[in-house]
Amino acid sequence: xxxxxxxxxxxxxxxxxxxxxxxxxxxxxxxxxxxxxxxxxxxxxxxxxxxxxxxxxxxxxxxxxxxxxxxxxxxxxxx
Numbered sequence: 001x002x003x004x005x006x007x008x009x010x011x012x013x014x015x016x017x018x019x020x021x022x023x024x025x026x027x028x029x030x031x032x033x034x035x036x037x038x039x040x041x042x043x044x045x046x047x048x049x050x051x052x053x054x055x056x057x058x059x060x061x062x063x064x065x066x067x068x069x070x071x072x073x074x075x076x077x078x079x
Contacts, residue, residue: 001025001061013052017072026063033075045069 003021006028011019018033030049037045049067056062070078 001056003028006062009056010049010052014048018070018075028062028065030065030067031070032067033070033072035072037069037071042069 002025003023006023007019007021010016010030010032014032014034014036016032016034018031020031022029032045032049034048036048040048046067046069049065049069050057053062053065057065
């Protein structure tokens with residue numbers, strides 16, 4: 001899977017204000033900013049992202065995905 005394919009899948013299932021992705025085709029690191037993360041702990045945020053990938057996580061199309069997830073306000077504070 002390419003970075004563009006993975007970004008498209010995540011963006012289709014989760015409205016993102018920012019989505020960057022780095023990786024080697026199997027191991028990925030994402031930075032995701034979404035208003036959907038408001039009021040949620042990190043585990044719930046990650047579960048939302050994993051839900052966009054569905055079976056792709058179980059069929060090894062995406063072997064590993066590490067991520068940092070931010071609300072728009074948290075992201076603005078990072079800059």
